[in-house]
Amino acid sequence: MNAFLASNAELIITIVKIALLLFIVLTVNAYLTWFERKVVAHMQSRWGPHRVGPHGLLQPLADGVKFLFKEDPTPAGVDKFVYYLAPLLALALALTSISIIPFGPSPIxxxxxxxxxxxxxxxxxxGxxxxxxxxxxxxxxxxxxxxxxxxxxPLLGGxxxxxxxISYELSLTMSVVGVLLIAGSFNLTDIINAQAKHPERGILGWNIFPQILGFICFFIAAVAETNRVPFDLPEAESELVAGFHTEYASFKFAMFFIAEYTSMITVSSLCAIMFFGGWLSPFPASWTVTHYLPSALLIPAGLWIIWDGIRYETIFGKIILPGVGTVLTIAGIALLMPNLLFVNEFIQAPFWLLSKIFVFLFVYVWMRGTLPRFRYDQLMAFGWKLLLPLSIANVIVTSFVILKWGAQ
Amino acid sequence: MTPQLLIFFVLAALAVLGAVSLIVQKHPIHSALSLIVVMVALAGLYLLMGAEFVAAVQIIVYGGAIMVLFVFVIMLLNAGIEEHTSLSKFAGPPGLLLVVALAGFLAATIARSTGTVQAAAQTGTMSSTKGISNMLFRDFVYPFELTSFLILVAIMGATVLAQREKS
Amino acid sequence: MVPTNYYVILSAVLFGLGVFGFVFKRNIITIFMSIELMLNAVNLAFVAFSQALGKLDGQVFVLFVIVVAAAEAAVGLGIIILIARNRQSLNVERVDLLKL
Incomplete structure (x- = not known):
C-alpha cells in the first residue's frame, strides 16, 4: 500500500486536489446564488431569502435538496442521447476550465x-x-x-x-492579445509575474493601466460568453420562457445552473489574473504593514457577526452567527501571532486573488441588478461593429508601442 | 507498454470510433458530434506529440468555431434524418473501388517504409509556440498574408451567399 | 515514445474513412463533414512528421490547413444554406441539376 502511494504520489495528489477544488467550487457556487439573490434584493429594497437559516444562509442547501428531489420528466420527442449529453457537457467543461487557474505562486x-x-x-x-x-x-x-x-x-434560445x-469569442480572444504581447507568454503564472516586474510600483504595474481598452472589451465579451445579464438572450425569460433550458427540470437544470456560475468564477479569475495582477498586492512591496490586511479584515468582520448574531431573532441564529464570528475573529488574531507569521505570508497571494475574484463576482451581480437586456440585433451589432474593431485596434496600438519602447 | 503508448491507443481508438460513427449515424447532429470527438482526440494526440499550440488551435478553431458553425447550420435548417434514396449508378461500385484502391495504396506505402522513422530531435520539448510564431512571421510570411486575403474573400463570399435576394 | 508509423497509419485510416463518408453519405452537410475529417487526417500526418523530423514546418502547415478549412466552412455552409433554401432538401441526389 505504501509503495503504491509512493510510486503514484503525483497522481494521488492531483486526485485529492480535484476533489477538494470540486467541493470548494460547488460550495462557492451555492453561496454565490445566495449572494446574488441577497445583493439584488437589497438593490431593489427587498430582503431576499431570510427564512431558511439565519439571514437565509441555508437557502442554497434547501435549493439543492429541491433540485435533487424534484420530478425529472423527459419530454416526448427529445433526442435522448443529446438531451442527456448537453447538461453533462456544459457542467464538465465549466468545471474543467477552472482547473487551469493557478491560485497562488508558492507551493505547500x-x-x-x-x-x-x-x-x-x-x-x-x-495556459x-x-x-x-x-x-x-x-x-x-x-x-x-x-x-x-x-x-x-429552446431551439430559438440555442x-x-x-x-x-461565436461572435463574442472573437472579441474575447482579441482583447487579451495585448496582455499576451506584454507578458510574452501564454502561461498564466508568467502573465502575473510580468506585472510584478517593478514591485515598488504596486498597483501601477498591473496590466489594467496600459490595457484599459483591452480590459473593457474582455469583460464585456466575457459577460456575453457566460450568458449573463445584459447578454442573457439565450434564456430571456420574457421572450423565450427560459431559453435553452426550458425543457430541463430537476438536477439537469441544476447542472446548467452550476455551469453558468462556475464559468462566472472562471471569468472573474481570468479578469483578475490578466488585468489586475492576479495574486499581487496592489501596494508596493516595501509596505509590509499591508500584510496584516487579512487580519484587519477578519477581526472586525468576526466581531460584527458576533454582535449581529446576539441580536438576531431566532435561537438558531443566536447560536450559529456568534459561533461563526468567533471562529473568524480567532483566525484573524491567530494570523497576527509571531510564530504563525509564515501562514500569514503564505495566504497573502491567495487572499488578494480571491478578493479580486470576489469583486468581479460582485460586479456581475451588480450588473444584473442594474442593466436591462439587449435586443438581439443590438447585441449582434454591438459585438461585431464596436467590440471587435475596438479590440483589434487595441492589439495594433499595443504592438506598435511594444515595438517602439519595448514591453515595460 | 509505456503510458504514452497507452494514451496513444486510447485516443486513436476514440478517433477511429468517432470517424466510423460519423459515417454510421443517420442524423447530421450525431455525425457532427462524432466529428467533434475525432477532433478532440486528435488534439490530445497533438499534445502527446508536444505540439501544444497546434492542439489548442485545433480545439479553438475546429471545435469551437467550425463545428459550431456546422451545428448551427444543422439547427437553422432543421435538417432531419438522412433520407435513403437509391444511390446513383455511378456512386456505388466505382466509389467502393476508389476507397479500396486508396486504402491499398496507403497500406502499400506504409508497408514499404522500412522501420520506424526514429525521431531526430526529440530532446526536450521544442518550444513549439515560439518556434511556430518565428516560422510563421519570417519564413512563411507571404503565405501567411495570403491566408488573411483568403479569409477576407471567404467572409465576402459567405456574406453574399447568405444574403436574401431583394424581391 | 510512440513510433511515427502508428500516427501515419492512424492518419491513413481516418483519411480512408473520410473518403468513404464522402462517397457514400447522402446528406450534403455530412459529406462536408467527411471532407473536414480528411483534412484532419492530413493534419495528423503533418504533425507526426514534424515531430519525427524535429522541424516545425509541419505544424505551420497545419495552421494553414486549419485556416483554409475555416474559410471553406464559411463559404461551403453558405452554399448549403442556399441549396436548402432553393431545393427544400439536403440530399445530394436531389441537387443534380445545374440550374434551378
Whole structure:
C-alpha cells in the first residue's frame, strides 16, 4: 500500500486536489446564488431569502435538496442521447476550465511534495489557450440543449446562444492579445509575474493601466460568453420562457445552473489574473504593514457577526452567527501571532486573488441588478461593429508601442 | 507498454470510433458530434506529440468555431434524418473501388517504409509556440498574408451567399 | 515514445474513412463533414512528421490547413444554406441539376 502511494504520489495528489477544488467550487457556487439573490434584493429594497437559516444562509442547501428531489420528466420527442449529453457537457467543461487557474505562486510543502495551489502544473505553456479551448467547446452544451429539446423556445434560445457565443469569442480572444504581447507568454503564472516586474510600483504595474481598452472589451465579451445579464438572450425569460433550458427540470437544470456560475468564477479569475495582477498586492512591496490586511479584515468582520448574531431573532441564529464570528475573529488574531507569521505570508497571494475574484463576482451581480437586456440585433451589432474593431485596434496600438519602447 | 503508448491507443481508438460513427449515424447532429470527438482526440494526440499550440488551435478553431458553425447550420435548417434514396449508378461500385484502391495504396506505402522513422530531435520539448510564431512571421510570411486575403474573400463570399435576394 | 508509423497509419485510416463518408453519405452537410475529417487526417500526418523530423514546418502547415478549412466552412455552409433554401432538401441526389 505504501509503495503504491509512493510510486503514484503525483497522481494521488492531483486526485485529492480535484476533489477538494470540486467541493470548494460547488460550495462557492451555492453561496454565490445566495449572494446574488441577497445583493439584488437589497438593490431593489427587498430582503431576499431570510427564512431558511439565519439571514437565509441555508437557502442554497434547501435549493439543492429541491433540485435533487424534484420530478425529472423527459419530454416526448427529445433526442435522448443529446438531451442527456448537453447538461453533462456544459457542467464538465465549466468545471474543467477552472482547473487551469493557478491560485497562488508558492507551493505547500507536504509529505515531501511541492503542492501547488491549482490543478494544472504551473509551467503549463498554453495556459490561456487551453482555457479558451475549453470555453470554446462550452457553446455545445447550450446549443445541443436547445436543439435536442424538440421544442421551439429552446431551439430559438440555442440558436441565439451559439450565434452570440461565436461572435463574442472573437472579441474575447482579441482583447487579451495585448496582455499576451506584454507578458510574452501564454502561461498564466508568467502573465502575473510580468506585472510584478517593478514591485515598488504596486498597483501601477498591473496590466489594467496600459490595457484599459483591452480590459473593457474582455469583460464585456466575457459577460456575453457566460450568458449573463445584459447578454442573457439565450434564456430571456420574457421572450423565450427560459431559453435553452426550458425543457430541463430537476438536477439537469441544476447542472446548467452550476455551469453558468462556475464559468462566472472562471471569468472573474481570468479578469483578475490578466488585468489586475492576479495574486499581487496592489501596494508596493516595501509596505509590509499591508500584510496584516487579512487580519484587519477578519477581526472586525468576526466581531460584527458576533454582535449581529446576539441580536438576531431566532435561537438558531443566536447560536450559529456568534459561533461563526468567533471562529473568524480567532483566525484573524491567530494570523497576527509571531510564530504563525509564515501562514500569514503564505495566504497573502491567495487572499488578494480571491478578493479580486470576489469583486468581479460582485460586479456581475451588480450588473444584473442594474442593466436591462439587449435586443438581439443590438447585441449582434454591438459585438461585431464596436467590440471587435475596438479590440483589434487595441492589439495594433499595443504592438506598435511594444515595438517602439519595448514591453515595460 | 509505456503510458504514452497507452494514451496513444486510447485516443486513436476514440478517433477511429468517432470517424466510423460519423459515417454510421443517420442524423447530421450525431455525425457532427462524432466529428467533434475525432477532433478532440486528435488534439490530445497533438499534445502527446508536444505540439501544444497546434492542439489548442485545433480545439479553438475546429471545435469551437467550425463545428459550431456546422451545428448551427444543422439547427437553422432543421435538417432531419438522412433520407435513403437509391444511390446513383455511378456512386456505388466505382466509389467502393476508389476507397479500396486508396486504402491499398496507403497500406502499400506504409508497408514499404522500412522501420520506424526514429525521431531526430526529440530532446526536450521544442518550444513549439515560439518556434511556430518565428516560422510563421519570417519564413512563411507571404503565405501567411495570403491566408488573411483568403479569409477576407471567404467572409465576402459567405456574406453574399447568405444574403436574401431583394424581391 | 510512440513510433511515427502508428500516427501515419492512424492518419491513413481516418483519411480512408473520410473518403468513404464522402462517397457514400447522402446528406450534403455530412459529406462536408467527411471532407473536414480528411483534412484532419492530413493534419495528423503533418504533425507526426514534424515531430519525427524535429522541424516545425509541419505544424505551420497545419495552421494553414486549419485556416483554409475555416474559410471553406464559411463559404461551403453558405452554399448549403442556399441549396436548402432553393431545393427544400439536403440530399445530394436531389441537387443534380445545374440550374434551378
Amino acid at each position: 510543502r507536504l509529505f515531501g511534495h511541492d503542492i501547488y495551489l491549482g490543478i494544472a502544473p504551473p509551467d503549463l505553456n498554453i 490561456i489557450l487551453a482555457l479558451f479551448a475549453i470555453t470554446a467547446l462550452g457553446v455545445y452544451g447550450v446549443a445541443l440543449a436547445g436543439w435536442s429539446s424538440n421544442s421551439k423556445y 440558436l441565439r446562444s451559439s450565434a452570440q457565443m
